[in-house]
Amino acid sequence: MLLSALYGNGVNNMENELESIIDATIEKTILSAIEDLCFEIRCEQDPKSIYSKTESVLYKYPLLKKAIEDRKEQIATIERYGIPHKSKSFTVYNPGSGYVDVRSDYEKKEDMIEQIQAGIVASEERMKPVEKALDQVAGDPYYGIIEMKYFQKKTIEQIAKHFHCDASTVQRHKNELLSAIKFHLFGEDILNEMMGWIAV
Secondary structure: OOEEEEEOOOHHHHHHHHHHHHHHHHHHHHHHHHHHHHHHHHHHHHOHHHHHHHHHHHHHOOOOHHHHHHHHHHHHHHHHOOOOOOOOOOOEEEEEEEEEEEOHHHHHHHHHHHHHHHHOOOOHHHHHHHHHHHHOOOOOOOOHHHHHHHOOOOHHHHHHHOOOHHHHHHHEEEEEHHHHHHHHHHHHHHHHHHHHHHHH
């Protein structure tokens, strides 16, 4: 106000603009701090956070691979020996007399194989993003931590012994690898969540 008294309304307008800029900067800083805090709280409180989802996907990955192999073996068995006689998977509903299967053994076999193959294709499609994400970090010298921790279910201590380092080193590299994997798996989800938090 002292400057405006000396130099008139022009300086007064400058002071008002400066105050507006300061107020806007403070508000922006506060909002940014709140957004950061919200991000941390949501990650800690949400049991299905992206970090947790990434770990869940990695734990399930070998199970999915095994399920695919089991289904392929099942197809080979059906092609070799036919459908087990006690199978009730393929029936045609007849309103007058209940469930009656009217197809030939060959048709039953082909239908069952087709259904199993559809399951294999669906499972392989679900695996593709995981395999792509793993390929992105496969060259890391500590990639073995992922395989040992999530595929072989080794403890951090066992992994540390394998790598001849302490548990904190294993934990640090595991987290770094997980961060890279989660961005390859859930990159769009991460960006959408961040944009959503900013818009709040």
